[in-house]
Amino acid sequence: MRHLITRSIQRKTLAIILFTTSVALLVSAVALLSYEARAYREFLINDLTTQADILGRVSAPSLAFEDRLAAEQALELLTNRAGIIAGAVYRSDGQLFASYQRKGASVEFPATAGSTIPEVVADDLDLFHPVIENNEQLGFVYLKADYVLGNRIRDYLLILLGAIVVSFSVAILVSLWLQGSVTGPILSIKNVAQKIIQERDFMLRAPKTTNDEIGLLADVFNTMLEEVGQRQRDLESSYQRLSEESEERSNAEAALRLANKHKDEFLATLAHELRNPLAPMVNAVNLLRSPHASQDTAKHAVDIIDRQLSQMTRLVEDLLDVSRISRGKLVVRKETVQLEEVIRSAVDTVMPMFDSKGQELTLEQPEHPVLVSADPVRLSQVLTNLLNNATKYTGPAGRVRLSASVEEDVVRVQVSDSGKGISAQTLPQIFKMFAQDEDASTHTQAGLGVGLALAKSLVELHGGMICAESKGPGQGSTFTVQLPIEPAPTNTNESRDEVRPSGAAARYRILLVDDNVDYVTSLSLLLRAQQHNVRIAHDAPEALAAVTEFKPDIAFLDIGLPTMDGFELARQMKSRAGESIYLVAVSGWGQDEYKRRAEHAGFSTYLVKPVDLSAISAILTARSTPAEQRPETR
Secondary structure, three states, X not given: OHHHHOOOHHHHHHHHHHHHHHHHHHHHHHHHHHHHHHHHHHHHHHHHHHXXXXXXXXXXXXXXXXXXXXXXXXXXXXXXXXXXXXXXXXXXXXXXXXXXXXXXXXXXXXXXXXXXXXXEEOOEEEEEEEEEEOXXXXXXXXXXXXXXXXXXXXXXXXXXXXXXXXXXXXXXXXHHOXXXXXXXXXXXXXXXXXXXXXXXXXXXXXXXXXXXXXXHXXXXXXXXXXXXXXXXXXXXXXXXXXXXXHHHHHHHHHXXXXXXXXHHHHHHHHHHHHHHHHHHHHHHHHHHHOOOOOHHHHHHHHHHHHHHHHHHHHHHHHHHHHHHHHOOOOOOOOEEEEHHHHHHHHXXXXXXXXXXXXOEXXXXXXXOOOEEEEOHHHHHHHHHHHHHHHHHXXXXXXXXXXEEEEEOOEEEEEEEEOOOOOOOOOHHHOOOXXXXXXXXXXXXXXXXXXXXXXXXXXXXXXXXXXXXXXXXXXXXXXXXXXXXXXXXXXXXXXXXXXXXXXXXXXXXXXXXXXXXXXXXXXXXXXXXXXXXXXXXXXXXHHHHHHHHHHOOOEXXXXXXXXXXXXXXXXXXXXXXXXXXXXXXXXXXXXXXXXXXXXXXXXXXEEEEOOOOHHHHHHHXXXXXXXOOOOOOOO
């Protein structure tokens, strides 16, 4: 201590400065490293939570509808996030549903969804985030990200070491050049400090007027200002990033709200479109029940039911086709067909609608036959949708024209109408899913907005293109389909063999198993009218008893039976009757998964409700001769 007192103020100041600087930098280093470690962990967790929340909202429809492809496509968005190693979507039961991992990475995903508390494993950060939609948990989103805290700590240590070396050097140099007065430099520092407090400008610096202790104080003060200014700039940059992320999240929430609005509008429209054909069908049923109904009235009622049922079936089929297209599972089976036959099929389908509204349909076709490579059913579906759209938006006694013309190696089919037309705002969006004309004066026949979108997809699958034109509301519209034509065949004698039905179908013992009493009762009446021996069962025990007693040749089984589903019932029936029984699955579920399960259970054919009698007749006609006719068992 005595030795320190006898030293000069320069040395004492140097010792004090070096000691103070060392302590300050050490404390700052510990504080900064602790803060950085915590801030980095919190930032990474918040960032992963935000990303998981966005992925959860995007993947919610995929989990709800078991659409694994859409979930994997959503996870592919993680390729833009270099820090994320892998991601996955789990079902609500914790089972893995879809996954993604960065290229070159080898990740072993957890077998089931774990705790939602973030967990650091080695150099990785794992996070499970629940997917909640409408207060219902649909599953979990799992993310794995790099947790490179060691590298960041090392970088900070190097920076702090450099700062320590520079600070010590400055302290030594300042202490060697101590001179000048004390009051002036102190006042200068005070003035700068006051100005900084008033203006919040951390770019200001205190002037160094002396090389003594006060000069060192000015240097230390300026160094502190630099650190505070840098921290302020870092905070401003972080705030800017948080603001941008908040804006992105707000935009995502707005998009989700818009999607939810479109969903509600679609469900409301779907309910409306399904109720429309139900009303005349109910009236027709009441007519048939009337004891005073004449034969003509009954025929008219049956025609109403048939027409409205066809409309409902077409509506459901359009929705299923749209789903298949969105999943890339719709396949067109092309063959060389005459365009005239396709047009005739479409016209025959929609003519009852034209006749009921008193509209005029004009056809203009080329003089010579035009051949196209197309799926005749799907191409007819396109023209049917366009004609149906034309008559729907054209008033009574309106005019619709369908024309086909050949231009070099393509054929152009145009459907023009004199109806309400399309507004300029809607025209660019007319082929998008669920698109509706907001300027339409009425929505009574707006439809679901899937017909044109389906037509566009089908035309593109045929290698063609479709476009729409309209001069505006009240001035009609024109839809043009352009397809490549096929060269005429060199051998004109070639023709397709027609498949003709065989002679009278054999009579079978048929077992109908369905818990829908009205359905099996009506179907049994139709089959008995064809002289088949029919037995009805409403549940699995009754059906198994009928297998032993009735010994059916063919059994039509509903999949959704009580107590035992149709798959298990089919296996037990096969174990009792062996291959002598031909099983046909009948269900309202048309997904490929159900068809595969039916095949594994022993079903030979899968029919989707509503089943047309012609489909059942085709199965009966195609069957081989049944087992030896046995006396009827009652």
